[in-house]
Amino acid sequence: MSKHEKIGPEVESSLINADAQVESFRQTRNNRRTELVEDYVELIADLIEDGGEARQVDIAQRLGVAQPTVAKMLKRLISEGYIQQRRYRGIFLTEAGQKLAELCRERHHIVESFLCSIGVSPETARIDAEGMEHHASAETLEAFKAFLARATPPRRVAGQA
Amino acid sequence: MSKHEKIGPEVESSLINADAQVESFRQTRNNRRTELVEDYVELIADLIEDGGEARQVDIAQRLGVAQPTVAKMLKRLISEGYIQQRRYRGIFLTEAGQKLAELCRERHHIVESFLCSIGVSPETARIDAEGMEHHASAETLEAFKAFLARATPPRRVAGQA
DNA sequence: ATTGAAAAATAGCCTTGGCTATACTATCTC
DNA sequence: GAGATAGTATAGCCAAGGCTATTTTTCAAT
Ligand SMILES: [Mn+2]
Ligand SMILES: [Mn+2]
Ligand SMILES: [Mn+2]
Ligand SMILES: [Mn+2]
Numbered sequence: 001m002s003k004h005e006k007i008g009p010e011v012e013s014s015l016i017n018a019d020a021q022v023e024s025f026r027q028t029r030n031n032r033r034t035e036l037v038e039d040y041v042e043l044i045a046d047l048i049e050d051g052g053e054a055r056q057v058d059i060a061q062r063l064g065v066a067q068p069t070v071a072k073m074l075k076r077l078i079s080e081g082y083i084q085q086r087r088y089r090g091i092f093l094t095e096a097g098q099k100l101a102e103l104c105r106e107r108h109h110i111v112e113s114f115l116c117s118i119g120v121s122p123e124t125a126r127i128d129a130e131g132m133e134h135h136a137s138a139e140t141l142e143a144f145k146a147f148l149a150r151a152t153p154p155r156r157v158a159g160q161a
Numbered sequence: 162m163s164k165h166e167k168i169g170p171e172v173e174s175s176l177i178n179a180d181a182q183v184e185s186f187r188q189t190r191n192n193r194r195t196e197l198v199e200d201y202v203e204l205i206a207d208l209i210e211d212g213g214e215a216r217q218v219d220i221a222q223r224l225g226v227a228q229p230t231v232a233k234m235l236k237r238l239i240s241e242g243y244i245q246q247r248r249y250r251g252i253f254l255t256e257a258g259q260k261l262a263e264l265c266r267e268r269h270h271i272v273e274s275f276l277c278s279i280g281v282s283p284e285t286a287r288i289d290a291e292g293m294e295h296h297a298s299a300e301t302l303e304a305f306k307a308f309l310a311r312a313t314p315p316r317r318v319a320g321q322a
Numbered sequence: 323a324t325t326g327a328a329a330a331a332t333a334g335c336c337t338t339g340g341c342t343a344t345a346c347t348a349t350c351t352c
Numbered sequence: 353g354a355g356a357t358a359g360t361a362t363a364g365c366c367a368a369g370g371c372t373a374t375t376t377t378t379c380a381a382t
Contacts, residue, residue, distance in 0.1 A: 014207045022225035028292040046175045064183035118308050124300045131189040131296030139285045147279050249377055
């Protein structure tokens with residue numbers, strides 16, 4: 001605390017441990033630095049799978065941003081090794097890019113399905129998942145998956161034990 | 162799609178409706194623009210409640226950022242009407258600030274409790290909630306609350322019906 | 323009252339992620 | 353093959369959110 005230290009009887013505080021809190025904020029800031037990259041790579045993978053190629057105009061249209069914004073971001077993706085680009089040609093995912101895309105798609109799907117499974121409407125789940133996915137740790141994803149497995153029990157053939 | 166339109170047999174696509182997707186991305190970008198404000202206001206409320214005052218050094222220490230970063234952010238909070246500041250003195254929440262803080266605290270608590278309730282460890286729930294909270298819509302929060310009410314049933318006095 | 327230390331303010335820098343306007347290239351069509 | 357046009361690149365602007373280094377102010381202790 002600052003110079004003006006507070007002492008006195010230990011009362012129930014709305015403040016949690018400072019080191020724990022700073023860790024949360026740091027982790028969250030960290031996630032924020034990668035969420036755009038993740039969304040781009042995931043979207044590029046989808047576009048390629050769907051149409052055989054990913055073009056800047058399509059990416060821009062899907063994201064709702066201007067084309068030069070995409071062009072700039074693609075340079076970041078190149079410098080980070082996720083895509084390759086041939087001038088005036090399309091975008092291709094590197095090995096690392098494909099791996100990241102796969103992770104993101106899976107994670108995105110888990111989060112969105114989970115939201116639906118607890119009663120959130122598909123439209124809202126779609127929107128919320130787009131933001132929440134980037135802050136779901138491996139442990140939380142496991143919990144989501146476990147819940148989904150419980151909520152959607154594996155169907156048995158008629159006449160189960 | 163771009164000039165090179167894809168036609169052909171309708172195959173199961175990994176792409177969702179474009180308008181829906183752009184709406185998700187837009188909403189997510191929007192949430193991102195306010196999450197920092199929300200974290201600051203929530204933290205300031207906690208500091209005031211706990212120690213009677215919120216000082217820049219304490220905010221900086223809790224967030225894990227430098228003091229000038231906080232000073233700059235406080236100007237944004239002032240310009241947006243959430244706090245008042247007396248030079249070289251502490252920070253005070255305006256009416257709007259208190260209202261926002263209350264909303265954020267409640268939302269934060271719901272998200273964190275919910276994660277715990279589905280089996281996520283308290284430490285991970287703390288971290289993930291710090292980021293996820295800003296992307297949880299009213300509808301999702303309601304679903305979380307409903308789940309919590311089910312999972313943690315209101316305790317009855319001994320001898321319930 | 324002085325003064326030293328803590329806190330706040332300010333200056334100046336950087337990166338990221340937006341935008342518009344404009345120039346360039348590839349490709350399709352004639 | 354020459355244009356038209358769709359798509360891409362580039363230049364230049366802005367705001368947000370980080371940082372360090374330095375100055376200014378307050379406050380507590382002598
Ligand atoms: Mn996604
Ligand atoms: Mn996303
Ligand atoms: Mn919070
Ligand atoms: Mn937060």
